Amino acid sequence: xxxTVQKPILAVGPFHPLQEEMEFFQLTLDGEIVxxxxxxxxxxxxxxxxxxETLQFDQVPFLVSRVCGICSASHPLAYVxxxxxxxxxxxxxxxxxxxxxxxxxxxxxxHMLWVGLAGHFIGYDTVFMWAWKYREPVLDLLEEITGxxxxxxxxxxxxxxxxxxxxxxxxMLKDIDLLEQKVEMLTKAVLDDPVLHVRLxxxxxxxxxxxxxxxxxxxTARGSGIDIDVRHDDPYAAYSDLDWNVISQPEGDVxxxxxxxxxxxxxxxxxxxxxxxxxxxGPVAIxxxxxxxxxxxxxxxxxxxxxxxxxxxxxxxxxIRHKIRAPSYVNVPSFRASCIGQHIxxxxxxxxAVDPCYSCTERLAVVDGHNNVSHDYETxxxxxxxxxxxxxxxxxxxxxxxxxL
Amino acid sequence: MxxxxxxxxxxxxxxxxxxxxxTTDDRIYLSCEAKNAYGVTxxxxxxxxxxxxxxxxxxxxxxxxxxxxxxNDETGCIITVKAFIRNREKPSxxxxxxxxxxxxxxxxxxxxxxxxNFENHPNLRRLxxxxxxxxxxxxxxxxxxx
Numbered sequence: 209x210x211x212t213v214q215k216p217i218l219a220v221g222p223f224h225p226l227q228e229e230m231e232f233f234q235l236t237l238d239g240e241i242v243x244x245x246x247x248x249x250x251x252x253x254x255x256x257x258x259x260x261e262t263l264q265f266d267q268v269p270f271l272v273s274r275v276c277g278i279c280s281a282s283h284p285l286a287y288v289x290x291x292x293x294x295x296x297x298x299x300x301x302x303x304x305x306x307x308x309x310x311x312x313x314x315x316x317x318x319h320m321l322w323v324g325l326a327g328h329f330i331g332y333d334t335v336f337m338w339a340w341k342y343r344e345p346v347l348d349l350l351e352e353i354t355g356x357x358x359x360x361x362x363x364x365x366x367x368x369x370x371x372x373x374x375x376x377x378x379x380m381l382k383d384i385d386l387l388e389q390k391v392e393m394l395t396k397a398v399l400d401d402p403v404l405h406v407r408l409x410x411x412x413x414x415x416x417x418x419x420x421x422x423x424x425x426x427x428t429a430r431g432s433g434i435d436i437d438v439r440h441d442d443p444y445a446a447y448s449d450l451d452w453n454v455i456s457q458p459e460g461d462v463x464x465x466x467x468x469x470x471x472x473x474x475x476x477x478x479x480x481x482x483x484x485x486x487x488x489x490g491p492v493a494i495x496x497x498x499x500x501x502x503x504x505x506x507x508x509x510x511x512x513x514x515x516x517x518x519x520x521x522x523x524x525x526x527x528i529r530h531k532i533r534a535p536s537y538v539n540v541p542s543f544r545a546s547c548i549g550q551h552i553x554x555x556x557x558x559x560x561a562v563d564p565c566y567s568c569t570e571r572l573a574v575v576d577g578h579n580n581v582s583h584d585y586e587t588x589x590x591x592x593x594x595x596x597x598x599x600x601x602x603x604x605x606x607x608x609x610x611x612x613l
Numbered sequence: 614m615x616x617x618x619x620x621x622x623x624x625x626x627x628x629x630x631x632x633x634x635x636t637t638d639d640r641i642y643l644s645c646e647a648k649n650a651y652g653v654t655x656x657x658x659x660x661x662x663x664x665x666x667x668x669x670x671x672x673x674x675x676x677x678x679x680x681x682x683x684x685n686d687e688t689g690c691i692i693t694v695k696a697f698i699r700n701r702e703k704p705s706x707x708x709x710x711x712x713x714x715x716x717x718x719x720x721x722x723x724x725x726x727x728x729x730n731f732e733n734h735p736n737l738r739r740l741x742x743x744x745x746x747x748x749x750x751x752x753x754x755x756x757x758x759x
Contacts, residue, residue, distance in 0.1 A: 249718075249740065249741075250740060250741045250742070250743075253741050253742075253743075255752065257753065258752060258753060293636075293637070293640065296637075420664070421713070421714050421715060422714055422715040423664055423665040423666070423713070423715030423716075424715075436664065436686045438689075441684075441686045441687070441688075441689045442639065442684075442689025442690075442691075443689070502636070503636075503642075504636075504640075505640060505682065505691050505693070507666075507691075514666070514684075516666050516667055516682065518669050518680065518682065520671065529669070529671045531667070531669040531680075533666065533667035533719075537667070537718060537719075538667070538715055541714070541715065541717060541718055544714075
């Protein structure tokens with residue numbers, strides 16, 4: 209009789225109930241340790257690059273703002289910068305400031321969303337409630353400026369469609385001041401919390417070498433000690449006029465990525481205040497009539513990392529090729545480096561740490577495989593107890609005895 | 614690496630290129646034939662330590678183009694390697710995934726959408742197209758209707 213060896217596979221996805229996004233992770237397990245990970249994507253493939261070739265240059269921003277609801281300011285901006293690269297045109301200064309303000313507001317609401325979800329994924333719902341409560345006024349501000357809480361549709365080739373009205377600036381500054389206090393409080397509370405230290409430090413480490421090999425971007429790279437940031441390295445909009453710092457942390461674990469995002473939120477608040485105070489007078493758009501033949505690249509530091517758009521024109525009114533690279537496309541494959549060897553309970557937050565936000569553990573399937581280690585019930589129970597004891601020791605909790613309960 | 618040094622180092626692969634074009638201060642396009650793309654990209658990634666951004670496949674009229682975009686984060690310069698694949702019947706190019714794991718997905722995607730074979734790719738499974746998508750239909754080729 210042919211002997212088959214079984215290995216347990218934990219299926220995460222294809223649809224996760226916490227997030228309205230689809231991705232499928234198959235974790236191969238040895239007890240509680242993840243020994244391999246396989247990813248399947250594209251359950252949400254909409255053929256946007258092909259659709260873009262059928263639209264006119266001025267219609268495409270509305271299409272690409274729907275690539276992602278959260279990054280709905282970054283994608284259109286990267287696209288119009290690519291087209292402006294072809295035309296060789298520079299938008300008016302006020303437009304650059306308006307773009308900066310909207311993109312930084314987007315960064316704040318995206319990072320707050322992540323902090324909340326990260327808390328939720330590790331079962332710390334207080335963080336979730338706080339972060340999402342303070343995120344709400346940011347969306348209100350975006351609605352006030354652009355008319356929409358998401359999908360702002362505010363950039364076009366040559367500038368912006370809508371201006372920030374001077375009358376609402378004092379109110380915006382007041383709201384931003386209030387937000388700053390709340391974000392500072394939340395940052396302190398999160399970074400000083402011993403529970404979060406135990407759950408996030410040393411977990412899901414992505415080393416600097418792996419980060420380079422997988423070509424990761426954004427907070428995922430900056431959390432691994434690589435201080436790349438398009439806003440600083442290839443300045444666009446008004447970033448080179450503003451006073452701000454690139455935040456990076458050397459550790460590479462989930463905690464480092466949380467620190468990067470929280471401190472970046474404070475930097476974003478600082479930038480918005482400065483930009484509102486310095487907002488230049490003048491028009492917000494110039495007219496661009498024809499797109500000459502040629503090719504251009506545009507990139508934007510979206511909340512999750514570098515958004516890259518490549519556009520080629522043949523002189524007609526439609527792009528003949530439009531390539532979109534969102535940051536998760538390079539960040540997600542790095543799970544192979546950060547998840548293998550981790551405990552299953554830590555993989556939940558490691559998969560969320562690059563901010564595509566996935567959790568796990570609904571279904572357990574057993575398939576044929578080549579892993580010749582198998583554990584019986586007693587062994588699994590012992591491993592579970594050993595892990596509990598390890599965590600208790602780490603946080604200095606008193607040892608519990610069965611008779612005390 | 615500063616811009617001047619970058620340009621000097623690029624001359625080391627000059628014999629593999631058919632053209633160097635600089636559109637603006639921070640956009641450089643290097644053209645080469647498909648057989649030299651592996652050597653040029655490896656030089657950019659390993660010797661010049663540039664960051665790999667992404668690759669773009671394009672169906673040009675007489676050939677396929679693969680554009681490898683690299684970023685020099687010290688100057689904000691994007692260096693794009695354009696590789697021309699002349700054989701439209703059986704398009705094929707050497708995979709860069711063996712030395713650059715970050716390119717695994719995009720090569721699988723281009724394989725799906727353009728039908729270009731990546732030689733020595735460790736895992737050329739479908740990435741983007743659905744399981745029931747017919748074999749041999751490559752949606753980003755020009756002959757596929759919009």
